[in-house]
Amino acid sequence: xxxxFTRDLKLxxxxxxxxxxxxxxxxxxxxxxxxxxxxxLTLLARIAPGILWIGALLACLLSLDRIFQLDHEDGTLxxxxxxxxxxxxxxxxxxxxxxxxxxLPLTLAAIPLGYLLNLPEPxxxxxxxxxxxxxxxxxxxGAFGAAVTVGIKRGGLLxxxxxxxxxxxxxxxxxxxxxKSVDGLNPxxxxxxxxxxxxxxxxxxxxxxxxxxxxNLN
Amino acid sequence: MSFWExxxxxxxxxxxxxxxxxxxxxxxxxxxxxxLWGFFGTPDDYKQGSTVKIIFLHVxxxxxxxxxxxxxxxxxxxxxxxxxxxSALAAKAAAPIGLTMTLIALGTGAIWGKPMWGTYWxxxxxxxxxxxxxxxxxxxxxxxxAIEDTDVAADLTSIxxxxxxxxxxxxxxxxxxxxQGLHQGASLSxxxxxxxxxxxxFPLLVCIAGFVLLFxxxxxxxxxxxxxxxxxxxxxxxxx
Numbered sequence: 001x002x003x004x005f006t007r008d009l010k011l012x013x014x015x016x017x018x019x020x021x022x023x024x025x026x027x028x029x030x031x032x033x034x035x036x037x038x039x040x041l042t043l044l045a046r047i048a049p050g051i052l053w054i055g056a057l058l059a060c061l062l063s064l065d066r067i068f069q070l071d072h073e074d075g076t077l078x079x080x081x082x083x084x085x086x087x088x089x090x091x092x093x094x095x096x097x098x099x100x101x102x103x104l105p106l107t108l109a110a111i112p113l114g115y116l117l118n119l120p121e122p123x124x125x126x127x128x129x130x131x132x133x134x135x136x137x138x139x140x141x142g143a144f145g146a147a148v149t150v151g152i153k154r155g156g157l158l159x160x161x162x163x164x165x166x167x168x169x170x171x172x173x174x175x176x177x178x179x180k181s182v183d184g185l186n187p188x189x190x191x192x193x194x195x196x197x198x199x200x201x202x203x204x205x206x207x208x209x210x211x212x213x214x215x216n217l218n
Numbered sequence: 219m220s221f222w223e224x225x226x227x228x229x230x231x232x233x234x235x236x237x238x239x240x241x242x243x244x245x246x247x248x249x250x251x252x253x254l255w256g257f258f259g260t261p262d263d264y265k266q267g268s269t270v271k272i273i274f275l276h277v278x279x280x281x282x283x284x285x286x287x288x289x290x291x292x293x294x295x296x297x298x299x300x301x302x303x304x305s306a307l308a309a310k311a312a313a314p315i316g317l318t319m320t321l322i323a324l325g326t327g328a329i330w331g332k333p334m335w336g337t338y339w340x341x342x343x344x345x346x347x348x349x350x351x352x353x354x355x356x357x358x359x360x361x362x363x364a365i366e367d368t369d370v371a372a373d374l375t376s377i378x379x380x381x382x383x384x385x386x387x388x389x390x391x392x393x394x395x396x397x398q399g400l401h402q403g404a405s406l407s408x409x410x411x412x413x414x415x416x417x418x419x420f421p422l423l424v425c426i427a428g429f430v431l432l433f434x435x436x437x438x439x440x441x442x443x444x445x446x447x448x449x450x451x452x453x454x455x456x457x458x
Contacts, residue, residue: 150282162357166385215373
C-alpha cells in the first residue's frame with residue numbers, strides 16, 4: 001500500500017500534469033473573479049470565502065479522472081486487482097495520493113490567493129483549517145466517481161455530473177465555516193460537521209470505490 | 219409461493235400484463251376525481267385565492283419524486299444482493315419518472331411562488347434540495363446510458379444509487395444549515411395534527427393516491443418495455 005502510494009506520488013510529480021494543473025487552474029479562477037465582478041475590495045472580501053472554496057473544489061475535480069484512468073488503460077489496475085492487497089486498500093492509497101498532490105497544495109495556495117481577494121484578517125486560519133479538513137473528503141468522494149466512470153471513454157463530463165452533487169455537503173460546511181469567521185460568528189460547529197463528513201468519507205468511500213472498480217474490472 | 223417468484227421475467231410479464239388494465243382504470247378514476255374535486259369543489263383560500271389549488275399537483279408530485287428514489291434504492295439493493303434482472307430494470311425504469319416528477323414539483327412550485335413569494339425561485343432549503351435531487355436523477359440516468367454492458371451498468375448505477383442516497387440525505391440537512399427557508403411546513407403528517415384544512419385534505423389524499431397509482435403503472439409499463447428490449451437484443455444477438 002505504501003509502495004503504491006509513493007508510486008502514485010512520483011508519477012504525479014514527474015509527469016508534472018496532475019500536480020501543476022490543479023494549482024494553475026485554482027490561480028486562474030481566483031484571478032478571473034476580479035475581472036468578472038469588478039475590483040471593489042469590500043465586494044471581493046464578501047465573496048472571497050465562497051470563491052476560494054469553489055475554486056479549490058473545481059481544481060480538485062479537474063484532476064480526478066487521473067486517479068484510475070491511466071492505470072486502467074495500460075493494465076496496471078488489473079495487475080493491482082490481482083495482487084494480495086484488497087481493492088479498498090488500493091482505492092484508499094490512490095485517493096490519499098490524490099489528496100497529497102492536489103488537496104494539500106490547494107490548501108497552501110489558498111492563503112496567498114485569499115490575500116489577493118482581500119479576505120478579512122481573522123478568516124485565514126479558518127480558511128486554512130476548513131480546506132485542510134475538507135479536501136480529503138473531496139479526494140475520497142472523487143475517487144469513488146473516478147472508479148465508477150473508469151470504464152467509460154471520455155467519461156470526464158459524466159464524472160463531473162456524478163461527483164458535483166456529492167460535493168454539495170462538503171462545500172456547504174466548508175464555505176459556511178469561513179463565512180461565519182468573516183462575520184465574526186463561531187465557525188467551529190460547521191468545521192466539526194465538516195470533519196465528521198471527512199472521516200465518514202475517508203472510512204467508507206474506499207469500500208464503495210472498490211465495489212465500483214470490481215464491477216468495472218470484470 | 220413467494221414474492222421472489224416475480225423476479226422471473228415471464229411471471230412478471232404475466233402478472234403486470236394483467237394488472238396494468240385494472241390499475242389504469244383506477245388511476246384515471248382517482249386522478250379525475252381528485253383533480254376535479256380539488257380544482258372545482260374546494261373554496262378559495264382567504265389569503266392565497268385560487269392559487270392554493272396548485273397544491274393538488276405540487277404535493278403529490280413532490281412526494282413521488284422523493285419516493286421514486288427510495289424505490290430505486292430498494293430495487294438497487296435487491297439487484298446487488300439477489301441479482302434479479304427485473305429489479306435492476308425497474309430501477310432504471312423509475313429514474314426518468316422520478317426526474318419528471320421532480321421537475322413538475324419545481325415547476326408548479328415556481329408558478330405558485332411568483333404571485334405568493336414574488337419570485338419564481340428562491341434559494342430556500344427545500345427548493346435547493348429538490349434541485350440537487352434532480353441532478354442526482356440526471357447523473358443516474360446518464361450513467362445508465364453511458365455504459366454498454368447491461369450488467370456492469372446495473373452494478374454501477376446501483377452502487378451510485380446507494381452512495382447517492384446517503385449524500386442526498388446529507389445535502390438535505392446541510393442546506394438547512396446554510397439557509398433558513400421561505401417554504402411552509404409539511405402539508406401532511408401522519409403523527410401530528412399539523413396539516414392543511416380538511417376541505418383541501420381529502421381531495422389531496424385522492425390526488426396522492428392517483429399519483430401513486432400513476433407512478434406504479436408507469437414503472438410497470440417501462441419495466442415491461444425494458445424486458446422486451448432485452449429480449450429483442452438477445453434475439454438479434456442469436457441471429458447474427
